[in-house]
Amino acid sequence: MSTVLVLNSGSSSLKYQLVSPESGEALAVGLVEKIGEPQGILTHEVGDDETTRELPIPDHGEALRLVLGLFDEVGPSLEKAGVVAVGHRVVHGGTDYSQPTVIDDDVVAGIEALVPLAPLHNPANVTGIKVARELLDVPHVAVFDTAFFATLPEPAYTYAIDADVAKEHRIRRYGFHGTSHQYVSERVSQVLGRDDLKQIVLHLGNGASASAVTSGVAVDTSMGLTPLEGLVMGTRSGDLDPAIVFHLNRVAGLDVDQVDNLLNKQSGLKGIAGRNDMREVRSAAEAGDPAALLALAVYRHRLIKYVGAYAAVLGGIDVLTFTAGVGENSAPLRAEVVEALAFLGLAIDPAKNAVRSKEPRVVSPDGHQGPLVMVVPTNEELAIARQSMAAIA
Structure with a gap:
C-alpha cells in the first residue's frame, strides 16, 4: 500500500x-x-x-x-x-x-x-x-488552491483598472477553492459519464465560492485577487462597492487594517445576523429573528445572481452542483435556490433532497429532462493526495 x-x-x-x-x-x-x-x-x-x-x-x-x-x-x-x-x-x-x-x-x-x-x-x-x-x-x-483557475480566459481574470498598475502589482482574478472545484466537477463528469458538461459548482462552507466549468475547464469563478470577492460567506462580505472602503476611511476613520478586519472577519452572515454558522442562522430565522431572515435572504440573492450570470457565461447549464459544509448539508437552502432558478429548467425532488449521504447524488426528479441538480461531497485531501502521487510518478 x-x-x-x-x-x-x-x-x-x-x-x-x-x-x-x-x-x-x-x-x-x-x-x-x-x-x-x-x-x-x-x-x-x-x-x-x-x-x-x-x-x-x-x-x-x-x-x-x-x-x-x-x-x-x-x-x-x-x-x-x-x-x-x-x-x-x-x-x-x-x-x-x-x-x-x-x-x-x-x-x-x-x-x-x-x-x-x-x-x-x-x-x-x-x-x-x-x-x-x-x-x-x-x-x-x-x-x-489557485491552480484550477489558471485556465480562466483573459476577459474573466482581468480587472478594469490601469493596466500598468495591474501588471506591476500582479492584480487579477486568481480564484480559490480550486482543488475542491476541480475534484467536484470531475466527480460530476464521472457519475454522469460525460466530459462535455457545462457545470456550475457552488462550494458553500464558511468560505464560499462559485465556478463555471465547461468540459472540465474553469472559465469563471467568484473569488478574485483574494478570497474576499464573490458570494456572501460566514464572516466575509463578498462583493461590494469598492468605494465603501474609502467611505469607511473618510467618514468612520477606519484605517486599512481595520477595514480589512471588518470585511474579512466581521461581515457576511456574522455581520448581518451576529453569527456565522449557517445552522444557527437558519434556526434563528425559523424562530422569526429579523436579522437572521435578512442574512439568509442576502445569502440566497447572491447565489441566485451568480448562477444566473454563470449560466449566461457558459451559454447554458447542464448541472448545478452543491458541495462543502453548507452546500452538502443544508437541504432547505438547496431547495430555495433551485426554486428561484426554475426559469433555467432546474428542479429538485424534495425526498431526494432530504437524504443525507456521503455519496455523490442527483437530487432532480426522476426523468427530469432539464439541467440536473447534484450534491457532491468534496474531498480536498483525497484530491491533494492523488495530485501529489501524480506529480512524483
Whole structure:
C-alpha cells in the first residue's frame, strides 16, 4: 500500500490526513489547534478511536513532531503505511504555479515571493513545508488552491483598472477553492459519464465560492485577487462597492487594517445576523429573528445572481452542483435556490433532497429532462493526495 500524508498549515493550526490515493480511504485524521498559545490542543483520529492531548505547542515544528509521535504511539505507523509523499495545501500560486509541483528550495522561495498576494495564508503554508521537509524524508508536493483557475480566459481574470498598475502589482482574478472545484466537477463528469458538461459548482462552507466549468475547464469563478470577492460567506462580505472602503476611511476613520478586519472577519452572515454558522442562522430565522431572515435572504440573492450570470457565461447549464459544509448539508437552502432558478429548467425532488449521504447524488426528479441538480461531497485531501502521487510518478 502507498499513502500520502496531506498537510494544511494555518497560522495557528495544522490539519492533516493520512490518505490512500488508490482507495480514497483516510487512515488517520487530525488537527493541531492553538499553536503558539499557552495551551494547544491535538486531536488524532483513527477510525472511531480519538486521542486528544492538551499541552503547550510553541510552533509548527513541535506540532508536527507531536503528530509524528502519535502516529508511532497509536498508529497507524507511517513506515508500515508506506508514505511515499507529503502533499501540502498552498493557498496562492499566482501565475507561477498552475500544476501540482514537487517542492525544492526554489519552489519554497517562489511561494514565499507570493506572500504579498496572500499575507494571511502563504506564510503559514511555507512554515509547514519547511518543517515537514526537515522531519519527513520523502518527496514533498505543493498543491495550489489557485491552480484550477489558471485556465480562466483573459476577459474573466482581468480587472478594469490601469493596466500598468495591474501588471506591476500582479492584480487579477486568481480564484480559490480550486482543488475542491476541480475534484467536484470531475466527480460530476464521472457519475454522469460525460466530459462535455457545462457545470456550475457552488462550494458553500464558511468560505464560499462559485465556478463555471465547461468540459472540465474553469472559465469563471467568484473569488478574485483574494478570497474576499464573490458570494456572501460566514464572516466575509463578498462583493461590494469598492468605494465603501474609502467611505469607511473618510467618514468612520477606519484605517486599512481595520477595514480589512471588518470585511474579512466581521461581515457576511456574522455581520448581518451576529453569527456565522449557517445552522444557527437558519434556526434563528425559523424562530422569526429579523436579522437572521435578512442574512439568509442576502445569502440566497447572491447565489441566485451568480448562477444566473454563470449560466449566461457558459451559454447554458447542464448541472448545478452543491458541495462543502453548507452546500452538502443544508437541504432547505438547496431547495430555495433551485426554486428561484426554475426559469433555467432546474428542479429538485424534495425526498431526494432530504437524504443525507456521503455519496455523490442527483437530487432532480426522476426523468427530469432539464439541467440536473447534484450534491457532491468534496474531498480536498483525497484530491491533494492523488495530485501529489501524480506529480512524483
